[in-house]
Amino acid sequence: MDLTINGSQHQVDIEADTPLLWVLRDELGMTGTKYGCGLAQCGACTVLIDGQATRSCVTPVESVVGASIMTIEAIAEDPVGRKVVEAWVSNQVPQCGYCQSGQVMAATALLKQNPQPSDEDIAGAMVNLCRCGTYNAIAAGVRHASQA
């Protein structure tokens, strides 16, 4: 299978129903995308598929052949992603940090589609779990990035 990840082509030889998450982590060594639950409950595995925030732990790899896949590894190469990262740093968002790759990807997807989200828009899009409870800092980070 040919995959387009962060603008580069990757060939993988793997069962077609393998979740994208494990192709990224184990086949390609891209461990920035995290495994949390495997059931699309927590969002730690969020990546962008053609710009849409997608939970890679339940996304069969065959379904994203031909799509544009963006992971946290390319966040600094993306103009919106850079803003999000800077806002995350300014707002000192992460604590343990384990969910934050997914949070940053979800925020980037939101701001690509909606550069000036309302608080309701933010609440509607930023639904990933954080056991450290950084939710208020996450919302502040998204607002900050939308104003940058």
Added chain:
Amino acid sequence: MNDMTPLSADVLDDDQHGRPLNLSRRGFLGVSLGALLLGVSLPAARARAQAADASIAPGTRIRAFLEIRPDSTVLFRSPFIEGGQGIFTAMAQIVGEELDVDPTQFVVEGAPPGPDYLLIGGGRFTGGSMSVRMSYETMRKLGASARLMLLQAAATRLNLPVAELSTDQGRVVHGSSGRTVSYGEIADAAARLPVPNDVALRARSDFRWIGKPVARLDVRDKSTGKARYAVDLEVDGMLHGAVQHSPRLGGEPGLLANEAEVRAMPGVHSLHRLPGAVAILANSWWRARRAVEALQVTWTEPAAGTAHAMPAAFSSDAHMAKLKATPGEGVVFETFGDAAGVLAGAQHVIEATYDAPYLVHGQLEPPSALARWNADGSLELWVPNQAPEMFQAEAAKVAGIAPEKVFIHSPILGGFFGRHFLYQTANPFPQAILLAKAAGRPVKLVWSREEEFLRDTLRPMGAVRFRASLEANGLPAALDAVAVGEGPTGRWFGRQPDKVDSSAVEGIAGKVYAIPNRRIGQVHVDDPAIIGFWRSVGHSMNDFFYETFFDEMADAGQQDPYELRRLLLADSPRHKNLLEAVADLSGGWRRGPFTAEDGTRRSRGVAMASPFGSEVATIAEVSIRDGEVVVHDVWVAIDPGSIVNPAIIEAQVASAAALGLSSALLEEVVYIDGIPRARNYDGYSILTPERMPRVHVRIVESGAPMGGVGEPGLPGVPPAVVNAVSALTGQRIRSLPLSKIDFKEMQG
């Protein structure tokens, strides 16, 4: 990758960090010496570096902690592990302040096992909100001593008297000539000097970084996916492992009905029977997991006498009923006056029994362990842990080798909340050690979320019986509280039958109100589950019990609960001030119900707690929407005595408030027939963003001895919320979580 190549005999050229491993466990100041040592790195030499040495006073050997590099940046080996609580940044602030190096110039990593790092009463763990308060003076002296050695080395280099030299953020400066020498240039020479016996510490008024909201060192890496957790690590030749556990602890794998088919599944390397589990090793974790979950295993019944075997009939409901039905006053823990006598003759007695359920830790990083047997027979482990020496000792037992042949790497933790202590049946590393031995290759074992829900240690279930008597004027005259259950400290560190495990009663004991007669006791009941430490431990439920019953006493005596607290703290200015501080932070105390600007009916509740050396006062504001409790605001005033980083404290208080609220609103582990009902977050709700309240924090520095920060924000939240709900609904709530109750009839 994952090319199934055999184990490389070369153990020297690891590793996932892109730098030589030895750097992390060689103590020295100055990298040129280090470069020399790196050329002769051998596991045996490393073993000596990790071996215990009783002659070493913890926290004094500078080279065990600090390495100043040629560019004057500082590598600091932290005795405490970073898991989100900000300890690496706090360490850089404390050491940097005295060393005179900006904290941003620090790289901090978890220290290996060793006698230098035993700073918690002669032992070492990251927990009990102890890290900063137990090491603050020691770390300051360490930084100051290193600075003095650098000054002396510079004096020799510049041929000038030390008295004429000063330091300025990573440089030694000769003021009159303007000559400077960077720390990096003289680190090597400084390392050869004796450590000074006595050093002067910086005056508090001169602090540049201690006490300031210094930015965390790890935030950028954690915002860009570069931070690496145990679950992310890889070594050459590594296999991926997944397990299926016996549904009930104590069962062993019997018949494997489809073994041949599973062995033939894609990527499968081997199948293994482990104590209480089966495992598959494969060339990717997904393949290992899929195969191990396809295995049709018949589990044997636990042999008679198997320690901690989970009974087939066990249910959490039945155990709670047992706790509530177990009579007696128990062993006394704390007593003042004559509670029994006063209660016996009292006119007005109120009684209530409170309870709280089991909880899982639910940290988002699933447990894992990466094990590698080296060619010389030593064992290397990369393992999430809060106690490296304890893991080292246990790993040595499992591996059948000497502890000094076990090298523990302690990566940053993707949340812990008490999850990563040594709990044997809840730790994956014993399995990884056995699997790596059997396969003859390194193994990274990751527990699926489902296996984690099956084997995580639980915050114990608890019940407390309260009785109180009131004077004619409505003030409490006597309070009797009996906790029923088991605490985690007794479980893991030994329980004496005639003594109360403080972790079972903390939060109903140690309360600060001047109630003239009181007795706090405990009835021990063995908990059939594997219980563990959960953020704020006994306080996580006991302060809920006590502070909510306190409101019952206030209501029974027709007292306002805030004013009654103030009255009973009249002779305790630290606590009275803190209570008034949180009221002030919230815009002045008002209980309600009242109508908010948005038209909702709301109430507020208040609670106090004295956890982990700090004092905390909390107010919460709630309403009811669609039959559920909505928490709008939480105000917390915290007095940790004195502080290192106010921004981290605010973040920790908000984090603890979120977890406390999550437990109050949503969380409950339910066991039926010896098996937990929930095996993932779909069956065990945790706090979501939409339920997160605003959290307002005021830090009060009373100057009392330094207290903890990571946990104290939690215990006040459940009682403040429940007291608010009771004020709003008129209904007493004595059991958590609140999601068990439908409040539809009680909507504002």
